Amino acid sequence: MSTNTNIIDRKANFGLLMGGVAILASLGMVDLAYAQDAAQAIVPKIEPSVNKGDTSWMLVSTIMVLLMILPGLALFYGGLVRAKNMLSMLMQVSAVTAIGMIAYIFWGYTLSFTDGGGANMFIGGTSKLFLKGVDVTKMVETFSPNVMLPEYVWIAFQMTFACITAALVLGGLAERIKFAAVCAFAVLWPLLSYYPMAHMVWWWAGATSAIGQSADDLVKGAGMIWGWGALDFAGGTVVHINAGIAALVGCIILGKRESYRNEPIAPHSLTLTFVGAGLLWVGWFGFNAGSNLEANGYAALAMMNTLVATAAAGMSWAVTEWVISKRPSMLGFASGVVAGLVAITPAAGFAGPVGAVVLGLIVSPICIIFCAKVKSALKYDDSLDAFGIHGVGGMIGAIATGILVSPALGGTGMVDFSKCDPSACGAYDYDMLAQVIIQLKAVGVAVVWSAIASIITFSAIKYTIGLKVDQDTEEEGLDIAEHGERAYHL
Template identity: 55%
Template sequence: MKRFLAVLALFGVVGLSAAPAFADDKPAAPVAAAAEAAPAPAAAPVAAPAPAAEAAAAEIPAPKVDKGDTTWLMVCAALVILMSIPGLALFYGGLVRSKNMLSVLMQVFMVFSLITVLWCIYGYSVAFTEGSAFFGSLDKLFLSGVTPESLAATFSKGVAVPEFAYIVFQGAFAAITCGLIIGAFAERIKFSALLVFVVLWFSFSYLPMAHMVWYWAGPDGYVDAAAAEKLGATAGFLFQKGALDFAGGTVVHINAAVAGLVGAFLIGKRIGYGRESMAPHSLTMTMIGASLLWFGWFGFNAGSALEANGTSALAFINTWLATAAATVSWVFAEWLIKGKPSMLGAASGAVAGLVAITPAAGFVGVVGALVLGLLAGVVCLWGVNGLKRLLGADDSLDVFGVHGVGGILGAVLTGVFAAPSLGGTGIWDYVTNAVAPEYSIGDQVIIQLTGVGTTIIWSAVVSLVAYKLVDMFIGLRVPEEEEREGLDVTSHGESAYHL
């Protein structure tokens, strides 16, 4: 418990270190929305820019839907779904002991399905409709008012995509984020407790973070400074600050990693942890899962441009390169330290690279992606070894060491490598329709730290309350005898293997 409280204190320090940015309510560039930012801060229908003055509204081009953009977005949504089932399920399943393989598959499969249902009932409405700076509204409960003719804005003026396609794409993000948490306390949580926790965390951590980082009214109404200021005030809290998160470094990876770490502390260590062998039962399955994650991640990152264009291609090559670089750096570092290169290290390095490039994918140049990948492999190797020992938590599948550490690294360095002077795209000013002339690496890094600190504190508090509530009414952990026998049989009455 002392270590858990120390970690919470550390989270608070990280959040407070970003305080200067909270004092400044101006975005990174005046009236500038982040260029091609995030998997769609624009989920509002294209009609959302209506608050602009009537004269300015007359200048807004009629939105057009391109079949290529629509096709690309739907393919990318399918790729993100592939990342969860079977990608994440096999990656995690191979890492646990054989007696718990089926339980992990079931947990990922069921969490994906449950979040999909909740997303369509209220999740999309809370995350991607205009409301406060922290929550959207309930105007689109059960997707009310969304029809095949409804449009969602992209990052280009006058360009839209069908809102249904956008809903599926963003819903797949929500589902895999909740699934990531499972790895931190694999092999010992009650199935019912997991489902209740996920509902609470999705509702009060994922949805607000998605709204804070990605919601805005879309670019069409940014016709002059006054209109831009008025529209900017309707965006999410961190979007207004100018935080850059192309595809989910804060919303997905840090958010889930903190929830997982809190759970690992509160649920406790596995029976026999540190004394008995808990080696992965099938690195073959883990390698297949990691490969599916890498493949699907092109939809995750490149699809976040919302259009089939140059920014999408930039995110695509950056995802390819950074992942390969992280694999190489992790394997060589492990080889140097431990004397042998491992398949587990290669798979872990790949995921570390994918995580680190996620917030930066459409903002940095290829050299920035290369540096990010090389750093991610080494830093996350430390995260799953040195940092894990310092924290003292049984984070079963190293969710925090990879997703937390890699997400923080990528989010902060996005502020560095997005600089045009370092090959990045800079900040796009939608009023002038050009890259903002000035970019301060120091100022942007402070804004990025604000996003990281906000995510850590928000997720930690929500997770702590949610776990405590679940433990109070259901209990978090299976009985000792069930844990020893394995969750496949005791929780689901099935076995992954029959020998």
């Protein structure tokens, strides 16, 4: 009995021992499983997220672009007109801006930055009319994969671009256009010209969507000019050529001021014009550097180029005047500042600083020729030289971008967005002649599109509500005749 009992006890103890081992083993497996899960949790999947630093920068940039318009452009233009038209200039710029903001959230945004289906090469669709589907949770992509901005920030930033483009056109129409015609223009012209141009030049699928896609696939979903590979960092074609051509067409259809005799009419306050030019220069950092959408080295490059190109162009205009007329003028320096800002706009994030200086030195003498000689020879009344500075300066900048982007000239080179993940994004082989040809094509489309859209716009207004004030109103001044106020009581 005792032997059998010992055997039974040993078997029982062995069973208990093996059971304990089994329990410990099972617990170990559970711990191992938890450890594996924890290890997987340490390397989470990268999800798109809003970058707070970039968002803050874009909020500031949006405010800076608004500063360019109100009061920057309003004062710049206001100082250039005669005293009797000062308030009308302020009112026109303000009205175009206000109307442009409302129109942009109603239909401008969706026509600029959504997929246009069968017409996608030229214009967006209607999926976001009245900002349908946009709320505080919605995001849009920057130029880096999975780096996002709140969609409202993107909309507000692009809204200010639409507003300033339409406001620039007023420089060619100053001192004789009806206020009602200005309001009609603010609705109709962006619909026909600005929104399609913005879509053609800037609409594409985005950096994350581009990863792994072929170049052909990228082009299929992009605006026509973007698909060509044209470079326009901040709006040489979309803003300046577009506005400059519209100003030229508008001033021809509108007709000359009654007092215009192919000689410049003296500005009433160069002090205000200087203040306006200064505000434009400061605000333009938001315009150019903000167009990078991220606060990084490319934004810093755009800021640097905006500084030095503008400085070079201001001095180039003044020195050219000094050589021709023996006196450098403040108006000339201010005009050169704006010409430099215009020219560097398409190249701001592509050119090197030395290239930006060269561009600034070149653009001013060419703009002087158009503002003085060409305008006088062709006898059109571009009141404040909107075409001579913005149209011509925009063309020079857009074409020069194809040259100055060259790494051999200090430029950034060009990025292959079909390989644009963080480890593979880089410059590809650059062909200067091919790129310049692409830039010329983009300029040609911008000129033709804006001209046709502007002819339709101004003709429609002229033959409905009328464009031009009568002679008595022009002689009295638009301040009193159209708004019942005076800028000055002296």
